[in-house]
Each structure stands twice: as C-alpha cells, then as structure tokens.
Amino acid sequence: MKASRTGTVATAAVAALALALAGCSSTEGDQGSGSSKELTFWGWSPGYADAVKAFNKSHPDIKVTYQEVQPGAKGGYQKMLNAVQAGNAPCLAQVGYETLSSFAAQGALQDVHEQAEGDESDFQPAAWQSVRLGDAVYGAPVDTGPMALFYNKKVYDSLGLKPPATWSEYQEQAQKIHASDPHRYISSPYLNYDYAGLSWQTGASWFGVKGDSWKVDLASEANQKVAAYWQGLVDAGLISGAPMYDQAWYAGLGNGNIATVVGAVWQAGVIKGGVKDGAGDWAVAPMPQWKAGEKAVGNAGGSATAVLKGCESTDAAWTFAHWLSTDRTAYGDLVTKASLYPAAVALLDLPQLQGKDPYFGGQPIYDVFARAAADVTPGWTWGPIMTKTTTDLDDALGKAWAGKGTLKDALVTARTKTVAELKNQGLKVAE
C-alpha cells in the first residue's frame, strides 16, 4: 500500500523538475532566522479560521492572522499572484497542488527546504512530492483528494438500483434515472479540476515532461476515451444543465434531480454544507471502473499551505504550516468542518475519520476514501499555466456539456491554446 501511495502523486514531471532544478535551487538563508513573528495566512477552507485561533493560543511567540479569500479558481489565486507582483503578499497561502507548479513557474513561491528539513517523514510520500520541486520545498501538504461516487441513496433505492461497479453500468442507470422523471439526471457537467479527476482515473495525462520540454497530452487517446464516454451521456440528454456549485446544483442534489456526483473526498463537505435538505439521503460508493474488477481512482484537489515569495519569517511560516497539517486536534476539526483528508501519516487514524456520518445515513464514508487513496492512478502531471489551460478548457467544455460542440473538441481547443501560450511565453513544447 505504501508503494502505491508513493506513486500516487509522485509524477514524472516532479522527477524531471528535480533534475531541472538540481543545479539552481535558491540559496536564501539568513532571513530564515525570522525576526518578525507576525504573519498572515490566506485561505478559504472552512475551519481554517478556528485552526489559526488554536495555533495562536498554543504558540504565544507567533501571531498568525487568517484572512479568508475566494477559493483559488474563483479569484483567490489571482489575488495571491497580484499580491506577490505588488510585493505585499502574505507569508502563507492555501494553494492547490494543481496550481502549485504554475505558482512556481511564476516565481511566486519561496523555498523553505531548510526549515522543512527533517519533517519530510511526517507526510505521505506522494503528498510530499507535490510540494517539492527538486531541492526546493514550497510548503506543507495539507490534504489529498481521492475520488469516489456520491449517490442519492433515496433515489437509487426508489428505483431499485445499486451503486454502479462500472461506467457502463453507470450509463444504464443514467437512462433509468432520467426515464423515471424527465427532470431527473444522473449527473451535472464537470469542469476543470473535477473533469481532470475523470481523466486521471483512466490513466490519461494532461501534461508530461520530456527532457526540458513540456508535452501537452490534453487531447490524447486516453483523454478522448473519457470525453467520448461522457459525450454519449450528453447526446442522450442524460446530464443536467445545472453547473456544479451553482444554486441550481445544490437544489438538484437536495431534491433528487441530480442523483450522483463523481467527486473527491472534500466534496463530502461541500454537499453536507450546501445541501442541508439532502441529509440522510446521500451515500458514498467507490468510483465506477472501466472494467469490472479494476481498481483505479482519480484525484481531484488537495492543497498545501504554501510559502509565498517575500515572506520574511520563514521559520514561523514553516512552524505554522507544519502544525496545521499535523496537529491532531486542529486537523480533527478540519476533517469535521471541511472533510479534509490528511496528508500527514500520523493522522490517518484520526477518530474523526472513523466516525459514522449521520448525513450519509450513518455510513463511515472515510473507509471508502481510505481505500480510494491507495488506488489513485499514478503518473499525473500538472502543467505550468494551469489557470490558462483550465480557463480555455472550461470555455469549450461549458458549451460541449450544453450540447454545443463536443467534449473532444474542447480538449483539442484547450490543447491548441495551451501550446500556443506556452510557446508564446518561450517555454519548450515537445510535439
């Protein structure tokens, strides 16, 4: 199990980046002594504010100020990058693994490997790999995002359905569900990182590294297989029009009009928080497989407490980042409030991860995710301009899910635009 975890997020890119960076890791040092012990932390996860309070209580010598920002893709990352550009960035920020390499590529992160030295073994190797580029360490991994199938058990039971083992079974269920009520759909459209999770499971990649060039695989055969599958559901009119995280989506999850969500562990928190009237209706099952008996899982999300460029009290920054990821009490609350799944090894046996969740009909849902975490398909790589890539992808995916254009074309478009932008910025692209 440990070996496969190692492979989970440890990617070809990271290895290659390690080589690329081996010679040129920065030699910042003296400022690490950290005269100032006041620092600011930008994040958005529910529960972070209380964790910071607890930290300040237990660490009288460091004062962390927490400021809630918009979730990354909704503006938080932009705010951070702007602040770095302007030279007034906070010391610490919540940054998703998918965006970390983009941040690094924009020179927005600060290396804290000196402070982090010796703490590596506290984290799952895969999670550690995702905050590390070469010799540089850019923060502490907080959580990972193994995926599963959230399904409305009430709807499923009423139609005599069982959670699907395979995607083809899922497709049959989609038809039955829609046939039972024209307002009822099996799922809603997936965009950017949620969509990436679907490709990830299949073993498709979006990016790769070949020598010192980027490979952009968005439209590869494996990616097209995933696109073709969902295109089939779209064409048959089996996908709801409600965009994820929109009011209409929450309403659909609550009233049974959207019967499943293929999502990461943290989406348990999103569903619980946003769909109060669905309490007791929902349950979690393993992700459907392409072939019966296989065990492949995607990953969506997971984030780090990253140290941003310009942070002066790096010692204090690391102390906090490490504490947030490893403190049992604080993390226990984060599991409860934000459904985070720990990146720290010692936290995998937290009592909060064993509990039966009344929202999910008393199911111990983390059992499902614990198994999923071990089965996440290895080899996934994020690109250096993910914000651009996902923006272009979402523009085209949005249309495709609405029946204008196809998912496959969306992948091709996003690939073309990404390659053009990479070349435009001078990055090497392997054809």
Add this chain to the structure above:
Amino acid sequence: MRPTGTAEQTAAAPKHAVLPGGRRGRETALGRRTLLLFGGPFAVLFAAMYIAPLLYATVSSLFVVKRSGLGLAPPTRRFEPLHNFAQAFGDHDFLAGLARVGLFAVVQVPLMLGLALGLALLLDSRSARAKGFFRLGAFLPYAIPGVSAALVWSFMYSSESSPINHLLEPLGVHIPFFANGAVLWSVANIVTWSWTGYNMIIIYSALQTIPAEVLEAAKMDGASALRIAWNIKIPAVRSSLVLTTVFSIIGSAQLFNEPAVLQPISSGAISSTFTPIMSAQAAVAAGNYPYAAAQSVVLAVAVGVLSFVFFKLTSRGENA
C-alpha cells in the same frame, strides 16, 4: 474617469453660472492660493491615481514575459514593443470580444438613452404626478451594486430556476436567455435596467433648467406638448444627451460585471473572453500581465477615438 466630474458639473452648472461681476477683482488676488489649495491635491491625486497607472500599463505593454525550457526559473522581461499588440490583433477571441462590445454599444446605448429621455420627458411633463416617487424609483437600480444586480438577474435567467420562463410556461413560451444569439441581449437587459434611471436623472436635471417663460410662451403660441418636447426640450438637453452617450460608450467598453456573473450558468455561451476587459482579465489569470496591459491599451485607445469622434460629430452639428 474624468467625464464623471463633468457630469456633476453640468447638472450643477446653472447655479454657479451667474456670478456677480463686481467680485471678480478680489477673487484674482486670492486666485493663485485658491488654485494651489484646491487644484494641488487634485493634481497630485490625478497624477497618482490616473496618469501613473495609465503610464505603467502602457509601459508594461511594451515588454514580453519570456521564460525558457520548462519555465521554472523566474521569467525575464524583454523589450519588444510590438509583440503584444501584434498578438492582440491576431487574437481571434480578443477581436471577437471587441466586435461583440461594439455591437452591444450600437444597440444598447441608443435604446437606453431613448428610454431615459422618454422617461425624463414624461416625468417633466405638467401632468406628471408623484414626481419624487418616480424619480427615486427610476434611480434605485443604480444604487444596487452591479454585481448584486447581475446575481439577481442570473437567478431570473437560470435555465433551472428562471421565474420568467416558469410564468411563461403555460403560454408555451420559453425564452432562451443563454442561446448564442440571445446572450448578448440578456446582458444588455441588465445593463439597461441598471443605468436607465441614472441617465434619466441627468437628462431630467437638464430639463429643469429650461426657463419657465420659454415653455409658457410656447404654450401661449399654441404649441402642443409633443411639439414643445421636440422643438424646445430635446434641443435644450442636447449637451446632457451627448454627455450620457459618451459615458455609455465608455461603460460599454468596460462591460465586465454582468457577463462575468452570468458566465458560470451560461452553459458556455459566455466565454472567458466575452468582452475585452474579461479577455484582459483572462490574460492576467494566465500570468501574462504585459499582454493584459496591451489589450487594455488597445481598448482605451479605441474608446478614446470613439468618444472623440462622437464629440466632434455632435459639436459640428451644434455650430451649424
């Protein structure tokens, strides 16, 4: 935005226009100090808040961010003054955004101002009742922040929740707010709703400055209400109309809030480059600040030229 200042001045102008001539002499003595006192802070703020960012954007648009290999080393900036502009004029999405906003302005601005003028004339008419109430009522949408207004409208438009389509359902009518051809006008509807009252107030203020004798005389001569409106009132509010038109052109160019809020629920009909400002925003999100700056400069120049041409055209008519 300089013209905003002129708006208030225009509305307030008549009050200060007639100064007793005798006091002029004393005022020149105080003039220089007063100028420093009031003009100084303005000049400083104007330079810091308006000129400096403008210069900064223009200068940074002349540079190109260059990275190499995998791009993990910090990017370098290279002076290539034409690169970003060449990219902008070859960027299909950006040009489409410009054209879209152009079309938007050509249709929405006359429509909104016609509506505002009509409302102002109605409110100004002799027989209008409860003027204060209607004036406030028409102005209220302007008081609602653009983003909130767009959020409310996004609920009205949403294919899942739209109460409008829900009400129309029994009639067999379904308005496709986010169909490719309709989405721009769904946005225009929100903008019109938000800004008509604002423009109406400016025009209405101008109507108040028409001397009562003039209107009285016209009436005595037997002019109908329509004729008074056409021959006296509308020419009298001409400068206000020019002004509100220029504001509206600038406002159209800056179209952002409404489409950005509607984007997530638009089923892809509103892309991240729907308007030029959104396009620049997307470039910033991609980490390409200089390109965003170049797009902004292109937009600013286009708006500047348009406003200038419009002013020229309308003032030529005035002289004739």
